[in-house]
Amino acid sequence: MKESPAISSSGKFFVEACFSPVLYQHKLLKNNFITVVVDILRASTSICAALDHGVKEIIPVAGVEEAREYKKKGYIVACERDGKILDFADIGNSPSDFLHSSFRYATIAYSTTNGTRTMQLASDADKIVIGSFSNLSSLADWLLKQHKNVVILCAAWKNLFNLEDSVYAGALADKLLAHPCFETVCDSAKASLDLWSIARNDLGEYLAKSSHRNRLKHLVSEEDFLYTITPDTSPVVPVLQNGKIVQADH
Amino acid sequence: MKESPAISSSGKFFVEACFSPVLYQHKLLKNNFITVVVDILRASTSICAALDHGVKEIIPVAGVEEAREYKKKGYIVACERDGKILDFADIGNSPSDFLHSSFRYATIAYSTTNGTRTMQLASDADKIVIGSFSNLSSLADWLLKQHKNVVILCAAWKNLFNLEDSVYAGALADKLLAHPCFETVCDSAKASLDLWSIARNDLGEYLAKSSHRNRLKHLVSEEDFLYTITPDTSPVVPVLQNGKIVQADH
Numbered sequence: 334m335k336e337s338p339a340i341s342s343s344g345k346f347f348v349e350a351c352f353s354p355v356l357y358q359h360k361l362l363k364n365n366f367i368t369v370v371v372d373i374l375r376a377s378t379s380i381c382a383a384l385d386h387g388v389k390e391i392i393p394v395a396g397v398e399e400a401r402e403y404k405k406k407g408y409i410v411a412c413e414r415d416g417k418i419l420d421f422a423d424i425g426n427s428p429s430d431f432l433h434s435s436f437r438y439a440t441i442a443y444s445t446t447n448g449t450r451t452m453q454l455a456s457d458a459d460k461i462v463i464g465s466f467s468n469l470s471s472l473a474d475w476l477l478k479q480h481k482n483v484v485i486l487c488a489a490w491k492n493l494f495n496l497e498d499s500v501y502a503g504a505l506a507d508k509l510l511a512h513p514c515f516e517t518v519c520d521s522a523k524a525s526l527d528l529w530s531i532a533r534n535d536l537g538e539y540l541a542k543s544s545h546r547n548r549l550k551h552l553v554s555e556e557d558f559l560y561t562i563t564p565d566t567s568p569v570v571p572v573l574q575n576g577k578i579v580q581a582d583h
Numbered sequence: 584m585k586e587s588p589a590i591s592s593s594g595k596f597f598v599e600a601c602f603s604p605v606l607y608q609h610k611l612l613k614n615n616f617i618t619v620v621v622d623i624l625r626a627s628t629s630i631c632a633a634l635d636h637g638v639k640e641i642i643p644v645a646g647v648e649e650a651r652e653y654k655k656k657g658y659i660v661a662c663e664r665d666g667k668i669l670d671f672a673d674i675g676n677s678p679s680d681f682l683h684s685s686f687r688y689a690t691i692a693y694s695t696t697n698g699t700r701t702m703q704l705a706s707d708a709d710k711i712v713i714g715s716f717s718n719l720s721s722l723a724d725w726l727l728k729q730h731k732n733v734v735i736l737c738a739a740w741k742n743l744f745n746l747e748d749s750v751y752a753g754a755l756a757d758k759l760l761a762h763p764c765f766e767t768v769c770d771s772a773k774a775s776l777d778l779w780s781i782a783r784n785d786l787g788e789y790l791a792k793s794s795h796r797n798r799l800k801h802l803v804s805e806e807d808f809l810y811t812i813t814p815d816t817s818p819v820v821p822v823l824q825n826g827k828i829v830q831a832d833h
Contacts, residue, residue: 353609356603356742359603492607492772493606493611496770496773496774518797520745520746521744523746524744524746524774530781533778544768547768
């Protein structure tokens with residue numbers, strides 16, 4: 334097949350999945366695509382929660398030192414490492430941390446190593462948006478209107494395939510491929526659909542076997558975990574614009 | 584979890600899967616492991632067929648020029664690109680190409696870009712063996728006796744996840760994990776088991792949706808394809824020793 338189609342020969346748009354950032358540069362689609370960045374536990378879920386709550390914009394920041402600089406400049410800063418809010422930061426990584434009433438209309442600098450690096454990597458996309466279970470349907474509806482190919486990029490954990498991001502890729506691909514304007518020729522997307530077909534009946538039970546969930550068990554509360562895997566609690570579509578994540582125009 | 588366990592805390596050996604060579608350096612296991620190199624369409628299947636037929640040893644060669652040098656030195660050379668046997672080569676990549684009666688006890692230089700590069704990458708393993716559906720059970724039985732962790736490394740296609748290698752990873756993981764001396768904490772291995780659980784009832788039908796199969800449709804005959812997905816036709820365990828692939832001691 335042609336490796337860089339603007340659109341398929343059947344006039345449809347392609348859906349593709351990348352299970353890890355290191356696979357992204359090898360993707361088939363080279364132009365005319367939107368990249369959906371996914372970090373279910375927990376950056377992409379927290380970003381959706383924040384914008385849904387009325388946060389004006391989020392500045393993604395990779396490192397702790399950069400986050401500290403933002404704090405010095407007067408920004409509200411979200412920064413957590415190994416489950417602990419860093420001393421200079423206002424809040425951590427939990428979706429609920431972003432729901433404080435004073436954060437409405439605010440700008441928050443959010444230190445997420447995985448998420449920020451993944452967004453930087455996706456700079457070849459026409460647009461970068463944030464996907465989570467919480468905005469699953471609203472993001473799918475928005476993507477339908479864009480008339481672009483879609484690459485679902487899992488932030489993964491230390492570049493390793495992880496189940497929760499990959500199953501989400503299947504959930505989103507399933508929503509998109511339910512519409513006749515999308516198709517897929519991508520084995521990763523097909524595999525993610527299969528994983529989703531097994532996981533969808535009891536996502537919590539399915540992801541209980543995820544290594545990342547187990548690794549984070551002492552860091553992520555059961556309440557947070559259940560929130561990250563609950564679909565359609567939020568209508569937001571976070572989009573990266575000029576280095577800031579804002580609510581997309583509908 | 585500890586990232587570099589020699590053995591799990593429960594005294595079991597780990598099974599891990601890598602869906603692409605670019606994921607290999609990020610694997611959890613850093614020592615005391617055997618790497619199973621998998622390139623179902625078609626290098627690993629052809630290597631098993633050759634050794635099963637009585638070929639003494641196979642020298643994996645990456646590039647065409649290196650293969651040409653081997654031909655000049657008098658070796659039998661297997662070299663194919665885009666479905667055509669190169670003019671200087673004796674045979675191509677099909678498993679059946681390796682079954683000529685004159686190849687018994689012979690050494691064959693086999694040019695397979697993906698396979699050779701993947702074996703080079705796996706040089707950090709204690710041993711490198713070759714896995715295919717054709718030696719599925721015999722390889723699993725052999726691995727059981729080694730008392731080592733196992734990493735199943737998919738050669739993939741252009742570093743992209745592919746269904747046939749990943750489903751094979753699930754088939755082999757399933758065989759190993761049926762024994763109480765193995766366990767897994769690896770999300771890739773868990774996902775591969777799920778894919779195998781869906782694919783196993785009709786592997787041909789399942790892999791008909793594989794992009795690699797479709798890409799190779801004009802290159803790989805239906806007969807070859809069916810052979811590559813048929814389990815347990817061969818008792819061989821090909822192992823890389825001093826740059827040559829030979830039958831392992833049982």
